[in-house]
Amino acid sequence: MKKLLVGAFALSMLAACNAGEDHLSNQEDTDALTSGSAVTQRMCPSEDIRKEALANNPTLMAKFVENESKTAKFIDDLKMGRVLADGTVEIPVVVNVLYRTSAENISDAQIASQIATLNKDFGGTNSDVSKIPAEFTSVAAGDTKIKFRLDRVIRKSTTVRSWRTNDAMKKSSSKGQDAYKPANYFNIWVVGDMGGVLGYATFPESAGLWNDGVVIAGKYFGTTANAPYNLGRTATHEVGHYLNLRHIWGDGNCATDFVDDTPTQQDKNFGKPTYPQYDLCGGVNRSIQFMNYMDYVDDAAMYMFSAGQKSRMQAITNASGARSGLRLY
Ligand code: ARG
Ligand code: ZN
Ligand code: CA
DSSP states (O other): OHHHHHHHHHHHHHHHHHHTHHHHHHHHHHHHHHTTOOOOSOOOOHHHHHHHHHHHOHHHHHHHHHHHHHHHHHHHHHHTTSBOTTSOEEEEEEEEEEESSTTTSOOHHHHHHHHHHHHHHHHTOOGGGGGSOHHHHTTBOOOOSEEEEEEEEEEEEOOOSSOOSSSGGGOGGGTSOOOSSTTTSEEEEEESOOTTOOEEEOOGGGTTSTTOSEEEEGGGSSBOSOTTSOBSHHHHHHHHHHTTOOOTTTTSTTOOOSOTTSOOOSSOOOSOOOSOOEEEETTEEEEOOTTBTTSOOOGGGOOBOBHHHHHHHHHHHSTTSTTGGGGOO
16 A cells, blocks of 8 residues: 555656656746846755656666655554654564463453563563662663563463473464464463473564464463562563573573673572672683573562663564564554
């Protein structure tokens, strides 16, 4: 539709040029100036000059049409709230609730609490941001400019008592629920139980595939009474993966997470470690960032993404990133 409109606009410009009318009035203006008479009206010939150039140069015309089309697309994104004025991307979220018991059919309020937590944690407005040690405040992400908007909740009763991490919950054919337009919507499946697993995620190479998204056990989804996983940070951690973040220890001994401002650490951390903790990697003893969402500590002990992690997430959600589809609807 947009393309057609721009095309029509381009054609009308050509038509005006061929008729030569603007040429004439332009010539009159010029005559008025050169004849020494006083300037009584402003004159800017830019568009007239442009019309002639576009009419005579198809490459220039193609570039013009492309520029107008891109501009219209960006403004449309702004209007629709897909990209906010400050560059924030708002990701539409679909929550698929699979329940066997009524307790597993979590409330709208619990779902809202999870969306709110994601927006706080990714916006750097979480109340515990003040706990970030001074050593790491200069590398804290602050606002990642990634937001979440609940688009719809899909509820489905199932006979499954306990799920495994084999994606069965993502298919109707295995008593689960098919993803809702995964290329354009971020799907979350909330299930009753996955044994010892709180949640798991797909990474951006799976963008748009049938199994793309995040799975979370309902007990740990949103603000709950299930300490120490009661603050909705399982989703914060899994969404980090969905947006291309790796575990802070790089899933190996002193391995890399491809992020410069998260100090290399030996392994995952659990519980509520006291600051500072040191890890020896490659002969260097470093104070580690165990309070990062991408470690394994308790919900109350994690409260930051780093600036480097923010860059990775923005790379994935920007207009040419693997998850740019989340910007289109
Ligand atoms: N996939 C991890 C697990 O199931 C998520 C850990 C999240 N950590 C947290 N404090 N919520 O253990
Ligand atoms: Zn993880
Ligand atoms: Ca690192």
